[in-house]
Amino acid sequence: MKKLITFSIYTTALVSCLAAAPTFTVDASHPAGKVSPMLYGLMTEEINHSYDGGLYAELIQNRAFLDNAATPVHWSVVNDNDSAATIALDPTNAFNDQLTMSLRLTVTEAAKGHPAGVANSGYWGVPVTPGTSYRASILARADSSFSGPVTVSIVSDDGSTVYATGEISGLTAEWKKFELTLTTGRVDATAKARFVITLDRPGTVWFGLVSLFPPTWDNQSNGFRKDLMQMLVDLNPKFLRFPGGNYVEGNTVETRFDWKKTIGPIEERHGHPSPWGYRSTDGMGLLEFLEWCEDMKAEPVLAVYAGYSLEGVHVNPGADLEPYVQDALNEIEYVTGDTNTTWGARRAQDGHPAPFNLTYVEIGNEDWFDRSGSYDQRFAQFYDAIKAKYPRLKPISTIGNDQPETLRVHSRKPDMTDEHYYRSVDEFIRMSPEYARKYDRSGPEIFVGEWAAYETSFPPWNGRSRNEPPTPDFKSALGDAVFMTAMERNSDLIKMQCYAPLFVNVSPGARQWRPDLIGYDALSAYGSPSYYAIRMFSRNLGDEILDTSSLETPVQGCATRDSKTGEIFLKLVNPQATTEPLKIEINGVAAIAPKAVAIVLAGKLEDSNSITQPRKVIPVTETVRHLKPDFSYTMPPHSIVVLTLKTDL
Numbered sequence: 001m002k003k004l005i006t007f008s009i010y011t012t013a014l015v016s017c018l019a020a021a022p023t024f025t026v027d028a029s030h031p032a033g034k035v036s037p038m039l040y041g042l043m044t045e046e047i048n049h050s051y052d053g054g055l056y057a058e059l060i061q062n063r064a065f066l067d068n069a070a071t072p073v074h075w076s077v078v079n080d081n082d083s084a085a086t087i088a089l090d091p092t093n094a095f096n097d098q099l100t101m102s103l104r105l106t107v108t109e110a111a112k113g114h115p116a117g118v119a120n121s122g123y124w125g126v127p128v129t130p131g132t133s134y135r136a137s138i139l140a141r142a143d144s145s146f147s148g149p150v151t152v153s154i155v156s157d158d159g160s161t162v163y164a165t166g167e168i169s170g171l172t173a174e175w176k177k178f179e180l181t182l183t184t185g186r187v188d189a190t191a192k193a194r195f196v197i198t199l200d201r202p203g204t205v206w207f208g209l210v211s212l213f214p215p216t217w218d219n220q221s222n223g224f225r226k227d228l229m230q231m232l233v234d235l236n237p238k239f240l241r242f243p244g245g246n247y248v249e250g251n252t253v254e255t256r257f258d259w260k261k262t263i264g265p266i267e268e269r270h271g272h273p274s275p276w277g278y279r280s281t282d283g284m285g286l287l288e289f290l291e292w293c294e295d296m297k298a299e300p301v302l303a304v305y306a307g308y309s310l311e312g313v314h315v316n317p318g319a320d321l322e323p324y325v326q327d328a329l330n331e332i333e334y335v336t337g338d339t340n341t342t343w344g345a346r347r348a349q350d351g352h353p354a355p356f357n358l359t360y361v362e363i364g365n366e367d368w369f370d371r372s373g374s375y376d377q378r379f380a381q382f383y384d385a386i387k388a389k390y391p392r393l394k395p396i397s398t399i400g401n402d403q404p405e406t407l408r409v410h411s412r413k414p415d416m417t418d419e420h421y422y423r424s425v426d427e428f429i430r431m432s433p434e435y436a437r438k439y440d441r442s443g444p445e446i447f448v449g450e451w452a453a454y455e456t457s458f459p460p461w462n463g464r465s466r467n468e469p470p471t472p473d474f475k476s477a478l479g480d481a482v483f484m485t486a487m488e489r490n491s492d493l494i495k496m497q498c499y500a501p502l503f504v505n506v507s508p509g510a511r512q513w514r515p516d517l518i519g520y521d522a523l524s525a526y527g528s529p530s531y532y533a534i535r536m537f538s539r540n541l542g543d544e545i546l547d548t549s550s551l552e553t554p555v556q557g558c559a560t561r562d563s564k565t566g567e568i569f570l571k572l573v574n575p576q577a578t579t580e581p582l583k584i585e586i587n588g589v590a591a592i593a594p595k596a597v598a599i600v601l602a603g604k605l606e607d608s609n610s611i612t613q614p615r616k617v618i619p620v621t622e623t624v625r626h627l628k629p630d631f632s633y634t635m636p637p638h639s640i641v642v643l644t645l646k647t648d649l
């Protein structure tokens with residue numbers, strides 16, 4: 001009797017009782033559907049210091065002194081026994097109406113060899129690497145009796161080692177921008193360092209903004225951390241969903257992601273409180289998001305603020321909502337408009353004349369939390385306005401099939417709906433065989449805009465998560481991989497999907513959520529086992545879906561084929577603790593090449609990667625031999641395998 005097995009990691013005993021040979025069959029006689037070319041992408045928002053202290057390469061924390069109105073957090077006085085200084089926030093000497101605070105440094109005692117000044121501790125340290133040039137820029141003014149010099153350095157925490165240093169002078173009573181390059185020599189890499197500004201004589205100096213950038217991806221001036229960008233590019237993402245998540249909504253209407261306030265020179269960005277408990281510099285503004293997409297050759301999936309914020313407030317549909325709808329239209333024009341349009345011209349003025357490609361616009365985020373029931377009408381108002389001006393664009397409803405029917409949008413047919421799945425590993429293993437199989441193929445396209453497996457007995461939002469490692473272990477990767485096989489099998493309908501959250505700064509106090517895909521501190525970064533599972537899947541994908549079925553095995557899998565080369569990408573996940581000798585049948589091909597490449601990710605359930613052990617769980621590549629259309633392959637215990645089979649079409 002044929003038996004479809006759904007399997008839990010804990011029920012391994014079941015398999016040994018089964019009589020028939022475990023078999024995984026691929027029907028290659030005809031494609032069952034087209035794989036969405038945008039299937040694998042990324043989701044991002046400011047959470048866990050994803051941008052400030054993360055991808056956005058700025059090294060100075062609280063660079064504009066706006067993080068705390070009472071005290072200059074992350075800044076401290078530098079002096080020795082023979083020098084003295086004080087620092088204070090000074091709102092009366094602001095640089096402009098955006099940078100509304102300044103830091104006043106008053107040096108009362110200092111001399112050559114005995115400087116005094118101020119230090120910034122960075123985002124959990126300032127990363128120092130050998131032979132590296134850092135770009136410092138400082139907005140400063142001074143009292144009339146002081147014009148310089150001012151020494152600018154990167155110094156070890158204990159002050160004993162100066163890694164790089166430079167000088168500025170010519171300060172006046174007027175605000176001026178000073179720029180200099182600090183270059184390290186042959187130093188050992190460390191993040192136990194600070195950024196220090198000192199005077200060697202008494203004087204008073206005000207700072208409006210202090211910025212320090214290491215070399216960035218593609219040398220962009222307001223750019224991104226190179227190591228993190230490389231890890232993202234390696235995932236081969238086809239889209240980037242931004243800026244949220246909760247971050248687009250804000251806790252209140254006033255603290256939403258207000259895109260117009262995030263464009264232009266950084267000294268014109270005030271920043272804003274994020275819903276994740278810290279202030280965002282907005283250095284990562286709308287144009288930076290778009291350039292980030294461009295750098296990865298990915299398409300933006302733009303989430304617009306839709307009149308609902310996390311404290312449960314909503315803007316009434318109708319006249320009250322109209323300004324927000326107009327704001328979204330302007331935002332779309334900034335992204336896509338040519339330079340003859342108002343906002344396209346503004347984008348050109350900001351440094352990017354060429355418009356960006358855009359297909360999908362998400363209307364809000366998780367609007368099922370709006371218990372007033374206003375989303376249906378709010379969605380309709382955005383939908384109508386966007387379709388009228390941009391008929392080609394596809395608005396996404398944030399309420400998908402994972403939510404009760406009654407909450408979903410009914411007044412319009414969304415082009416796409418967004419489903420979110422934060423589920424336990426066992427739940428993913430249980431739900432994946434049937435996931436999306438019975439969805440209405442003539443219904444809206446599906447976006448799985450946030451998903452992640454968790455290995456704990458409680459969900460990510462439970463307070464106990466705080467005591468768990470920031471990134472998931474290998475057990476989670478198994479759950480993630482199983483769910484990805486389900487999404488690939490249904491990728492005729494599931495047009496896009498992305499893990500969330502993407503990033504976590506693992507330094508103490510930096511994170512709000514686990515599990516997260518990529519971890520880092522000031523100096524280095526690593527991918528979780530889930531990162532490698534996604535990388536294996538996203539880089540080995542055909543354009544045709546092949547039907548698969550399994551018999552008497554807990555292994556879940558999927559297959560796609562490249563219609564040009566005939567290569568079949570077979571993905572298999574063994575969630576059990578024992579090996580699984582599989583009979584693999586590829587039906588409908590004349591022949592397959594006797595040799596194939598297998599990429600294998602396997603390990604103990606509790607194995608994980610970290611800053612100190614970044615490559616404990618990584619994929620290995622093997623050659624598999626003696627293949628024919630019907631061959632044997634033994635899945636290692638707890639394993640994720642991608643087999644690339646060459647076929648005769």
Ligand code: AHR
Nearest residue numbers: 245246247365366500501
């Ligand atoms: O990914 C973390 C959060 O989970 C997102 O901000 C939100 O959309 C979801 O609830």
